[in-house]
Amino acid sequence: xKDLLVTDHLTKYFDIGHGQRVHAVDGVSLAIAEQExxxxxxxSGSGKSTFGKxxxxxxxxxxGTVTYRDELxxxxxxxxxFQRHSKNMQMIFQDPYSSLNPRMTVGEIIGEGLKLHTRLxxxxxxxxxxDWLVRVGLEPDHMSRYPHEFSGGQRQRxxxxxxxxxxxxxxxxxxxxxxxxxSVQAQVVNLLYELKASMGxxxxxxxxxxxxxxxxxxxxxxxxLGCVVEVGPADKVFFEPKHPxxxxxxxxxxxxxxxxxxSRPSTAIQGEIPSPVNVPPGCRFxxxxxxxxxxxxxxxxxxxPLTNTGDRAVACHLYENP
Numbered sequence: 178x179k180d181l182l183v184t185d186h187l188t189k190y191f192d193i194g195h196g197q198r199v200h201a202v203d204g205v206s207l208a209i210a211e212q213e214x215x216x217x218x219x220x221s222g223s224g225k226s227t228f229g230k231x232x233x234x235x236x237x238x239x240x241g242t243v244t245y246r247d248e249l250x251x252x253x254x255x256x257x258x259f260q261r262h263s264k265n266m267q268m269i270f271q272d273p274y275s276s277l278n279p280r281m282t283v284g285e286i287i288g289e290g291l292k293l294h295t296r297l298x299x300x301x302x303x304x305x306x307x308d309w310l311v312r313v314g315l316e317p318d319h320m321s322r323y324p325h326e327f328s329g330g331q332r333q334r335x336x337x338x339x340x341x342x343x344x345x346x347x348x349x350x351x352x353x354x355x356x357x358x359x360s361v362q363a364q365v366v367n368l369l370y371e372l373k374a375s376m377g378x379x380x381x382x383x384x385x386x387x388x389x390x391x392x393x394x395x396x397x398x399x400x401x402l403g404c405v406v407e408v409g410p411a412d413k414v415f416f417e418p419k420h421p422x423x424x425x426x427x428x429x430x431x432x433x434x435x436x437x438x439x440s441r442p443s444t445a446i447q448g449e450i451p452s453p454v455n456v457p458p459g460c461r462f463x464x465x466x467x468x469x470x471x472x473x474x475x476x477x478x479x480x481x482p483l484t485n486t487g488d489r490a491v492a493c494h495l496y497e498n499p
Contacts, residue, residue, distance in 0.1 A: 178210040181379050182232065182347055187241035189224075189231045199453045201227040203403035204241065206480065209347075214373065214380045216394030216411060218387055218426070220450065223400040225383045226271070229349035232381070233266050234258060245347070264294045267340040269369075271352040273332035277324040283310070283335055284320030290343045309338040313368060330361035334368065341372060349381040354389070362386075366393055387430045391415040396488075399423045402453060402461040405480055409489035419483065419491045422446075422462045460494065470494060 187205045190198040202224045209215045217225050230236045232243050234254035243250045245266065251258050270276035277286055287309060288302045297305065307317035313334040324332055333353060340348055350369065354362040370393055373380055384390050390397060391411045398408040399420065407420040418424045425446050448465035451457050457464070463473040472494050480492040 178213070180208045181211045181213075181246065182209045183207070183244045184228075184232065185242045185244070187228070187231060187243060188239045189227055189236050190239045193454070197454050200403045200456050201453065202231060203456070205400075205403075205405050206241075207398060207405060207408065209379060209381060211346075212373075212377050212379055213396065214382055214394045216390035216397040217381060217383045217400060218385070218390050218397060219400035220426070221385075222402075222450065222453065224403040225400055226351050228400070229268065229351050229381055229383055233268055233349060234262065235268070260293070263290075263345075264343050265345050266347045266349075267343065267345040268349045268351060269333075269336055269340045269353045272356050273329050273336055274324075274356070276336055277332055277339075279324055281323075282320060283315075283322055283324070283327075286324070286335060287320070287338045287342055290339065294343055305342060306338075309342050312372070313338045314364075328361075329357050330365060333357060333365055337365075337368065337372070341376070341378075344376065345378070347379045347381075349383070351383050352385065353382075355385060362389070369393070387415065387427055399426065402451060402456065404461060404492065406462070406492045407490070408480070409486075413489060419489065419496065420462075420493050421466045421468045421495075425467070460492075468495060 184205055184207050187202060189202040190200055192198050205228060217228065219225055227236060231238055234250065237253045250262065284303065284306050287306045291297055291302045291305055306320050310317050310319055315331065315334055324335065327335065353369070354365050357365060366389060372378065382390060382393055394411040396409060397411040397414040398405050399414065399422065401422050407414060407418065407423045414423060415427060418427050429446065446465055451461060451464065459475045460466070460473040460478055463469050466473065476494065478492045478494050478497065480490050481497065483489045483491060483496060
């Protein structure tokens with residue numbers, strides 16, 4: 178299947194003054210195929226959300242490139258770049274409470290993109306908004322109401338409608354269920370999955386819930402301190418992790434059975450995550466890794482394909498000389 182979007186050593190640093198920079202995303206190279214769901218997981222602060230926003234031009238790129246349908250996207254977006262690319266590339270934001278303008282009605286929120294990117298009449302915009310409200314499980318007469326009148330799950334459905342009303346090809350889902358009650362998380366994920374199938378969408382699904390990511394994703398990428406340390410088919414990464422960080426991360430995923438959860442040994446990651454301002458040399462997981470070697474503290478491992486597999490890659494010195 179052809180790649181839709183490719184990042185090549187994509188880097189995003191944030192200057193914080195006094196010559197210091199936060200290494201949010203540090204040389205990430207990933208390819209996302211057409212109509213694929215790529216799950217992106219990692220601890221808080223690993224750079225997942227920044228990666229998604231940098232792809233869409235919401236953050237300027239420090240270095241590296243993003244290619245969309247073989248077209249090199251700008252390092253720094255100007256208004257005409259958003260006008261050109263946002264119809265094909267959209268984002269569903271994490272917090273449904275802060276991502277919707279409280280001064281706008283639901284109809285205005287969802288219809289704004291149509292007014293900016295199409296020549297539809299006012300009546301046609303209203304018709305499209307009404308249709309999308311039904312598609313995400315709401316009612317057409319909700320378009321005259323304001324965001325504060327809805328629950329968190331309903332607000333996220335509004336955010337989904339806003340992102341998809343332009344029928345984009347690529348959507349970055351920035352932890353779209355983390356701010357929702359557990360009772361509605363599965364509903365929102367199933368809605369996204371159904372819309373992906375019916376529209377032929379390509380999704381970058383960013384989340385903390387590893388089980389949910391495995392459920393919805395074709396492939397899974399694992400980030401640690403700004404770098405991708407493992408990528409491969411979701412089931413293989415989840416059930417047969419290769420990188421020591423992936424092993425510990427998945428091992429810390431809670432079991433649904435309380436009795437099993439209580440009896441299993443603790444798999445908490447030891448040590449503290451290094452500062453993204455003062456990134457240590459070598460492997461960034463070395464100070465917490467149960468399999469650390471001398472070379473790990475001085476030499477940075479590259480993300481390389483595993484021997485005899487064409488679908489998995491790991492950034493770990495354990496696999497450099499099999």
